[in-house]
Amino acid sequence: MGALALGYAAPLPWPGKNDLMAHLVGRGLGVLGIALLFWAGWTLHRHRTTFLPDKAATHLVTDGPYRFRRNPIYIADILILFGLAEITQNIWFVILAAPFALLVTWLAILPEERHLEDQFGDAYRDYKARTRRWI
Template identity: 55%
Template sequence: MTDQKSEPIAAATGFPWPPVLFVAAIAVAWTLMVFAPLPWPGLDDTAAHWVGLAFGAFGLLAVVSGFATLIAHRTTYLPNRASTRLVTTGPFAVFRNPIYLGEALLLLYGAEITQSIWFVAAALLFVILVTLLQIIPEERHLEAAFGDEYLAYKARSRRWI
């Protein structure tokens, strides 16, 4: 973990894409589930159900521990604010985006508990859009703010899984 360089670095984005995309994904999936239901192609067995529950548990753990780690390091957890510290501990030691990963897993958990394929589609769309609209600009921001230290972190951690 390092403090930001002395010159101010602009935020990665001016809009809080991840929470908006997450809520929109839930709303769209739920609306489509109600008004245009599709048959659930998944297995209807105990093992598949436990996998879905595990997605939910790991997703919630990733989101909560990601926020807690950012708060503990006294840097922003708001995606439209400039980072003041490079956080490389907790879930960030393995994944560069544990909160976004957790949100994608929660959408897959939503698919299991509702038996709606629309939540799987929403998870896929969320991953694509959050990568394009937030993660890529965020990576450029962190490289500008933390330079070689961020590049070294990027080389040893995963963007998603």
């Protein structure tokens, strides 16, 4: 929402090329983000645990996209922002992706990690040791 508002209030020129390859790459990132979001959500659903970050997890999920990164949903969010940037030609989506990543790490991921460590103990610590966070 902030990127849309900034696009109107303080528009910046689109730095990319307006060609087919740029459109395919930018939109491809967005589609990849949507696919990753659905894969991560489906994986959580299969394990009957919550998708919502403010709810307690009932299972430690380490398969699906979670075998590669501990926070695939947030990776998906960033990819979707990049896709939105290309679709709208609004560079603010890209610029605001970095503060979004920092805020998500601080406000969501770190508290989630504390919760998962309390909830699952050594199993989570082992998973955490072998699987990168999200970047």
